Amino acid sequence: MIVGMVAALGAAVCFGVASVLQAKGARAAEPGSGSGVDTRLLARALAQRVYLAGLALDAAGFGCELVALRRMPIYAVGAALAASLAVTAVAAARLLGAALDRTEWAAVGTVCGGLALLGLAAGGEGHGHGGAGLRWGTLAAAGGVLLVGAVAGRLPGRARAAGLGLGAGLGFGVVEVAVRLVDGVASPALYALLLGGGAAFLLLTSALSRGSVTTATAAMVVGETVGPALVGVLALGDRTRAGWAPVAVAGFALAVLGALVLARFGEGGAVEAGPVPAREPVRTP
Template sequence: MCALGAAVCFGTATVLQAVAARTAGAGEGGGDAALLLRALRQWRYLAGLALDGLGFLLQIAALRSVPIYAVGAALAASLAVTAVVAARLLRVRLSGLEWGAIGVVCAGLALLGLASGTEGDRTGPGWLRYAMVAAAVGVLLLGGIGGRLSGRARALLLGLGAGCGFGVVEVAVRLIDSLRPADLLTDPAAYALLLGGGAAFLLLTSALQRGSVTTATAGLVIGETIGPAAVGVVWLGDRTREGMTGVAALGFAVAVAGALLLARFGEAPAPEGATGGT
């Protein structure tokens, strides 16, 4: 429930912020900073930020309760929430394929819900915390390489890097044993969480500013689901219910595939009439 609640929060926040950004930019000049300041004066944008914060807390709660693969698939499903809310608030027309993709995401999550066990009871090898720090640094290096490219290659690489950064956050949350300030200061996982999350936001923002939203979001979904899920299964002890490994694998694949079909909703959806499909 926490993972699905986080998906609802993130998906709804995207649409609220899109509405606020459009209103703030209508007939006004100025650069990105001026647009942001105007948006911050609108209740929809502030509500979207509040939902993002609530979604992050729900994500943390979910990661401490169920396997990473289930949480990752549920977060990818926030694109389905964005699509449904956008269809109502922004009057975006969804194609038959996109409505079908929403159904596919729901079916995949239902399968995962049936098959998922509790979170793994392993703390992981000692080197895994330092590996997460190295992975976060690698995300920054990937961003530097992607920033020199152009077109779809740029969007895909930056989106994939952002997804890997969010994946580092997912794993780091599981690796943190204590929330006492003194313990956090000496825990490499805490630094991996901060560095990975910050790098992910930077890369995703850059990808969406000057690249294909659909391509960047597809890379994001792949990066934040597959790698973290593998880490959870191999090193953290994430398992399924007895005899339901195949069902969980199918549910994960179906949910991620449905999210990829909805990749154009990774940012503010296009206005009605701009495009009817992915």
């Protein structure tokens, strides 16, 4: 349990700092002129060294996430990953000069308090492994993320940002569940992990390139925490310590709500993204 919590917090730190580095790199990239899902945005951003440094941190964070998901309930890991926005907010305040007001500092404290409650209440990783139906279901869900992106990319303004952000969150959620289900190279869950992570990567990049950063990031946080947590509890046997379920629910709610308050820092400190390029997603598989 201790190893899992340390790994989850390590992932949050890596993802949070990576957000700021990627924001600096992506803002220097040449802007695109299209709309919806921009498949060339990533190539432009990859030309920036600071952006690549952010990707390196993302890779380290993903390694920590894998360790955490193998040792802790999905609901605890998901809340910890959402808390990467608290790290991003603090890092953006120091590196990008983004100002945090009292409400946002309170949100950082709320996230930390929620994670502390989860750490006290979380039980071990559930011993359920899911059946073939769940494995194929994760692959179908990963494909559905692409469909969400295709539809959301045609919507206007905030609706587009929210739809793409939610789709990205669902993709990251697929990754969280699939990690627990992979049982070999032929497992559908392995391909769900790769497809879901790649689709989430693209959708969030496109969401943040044009539209409301706050809307997109908040939708992502909801998509990547609530659904996977339910799957972990209902299908994989994730539980809390005996008698600690209300504390776990409170901790999860506080961590996620605090992250939602800090959603504007999902882009490294900017409140809104106009037609200029956006940062890469908070993490990548």
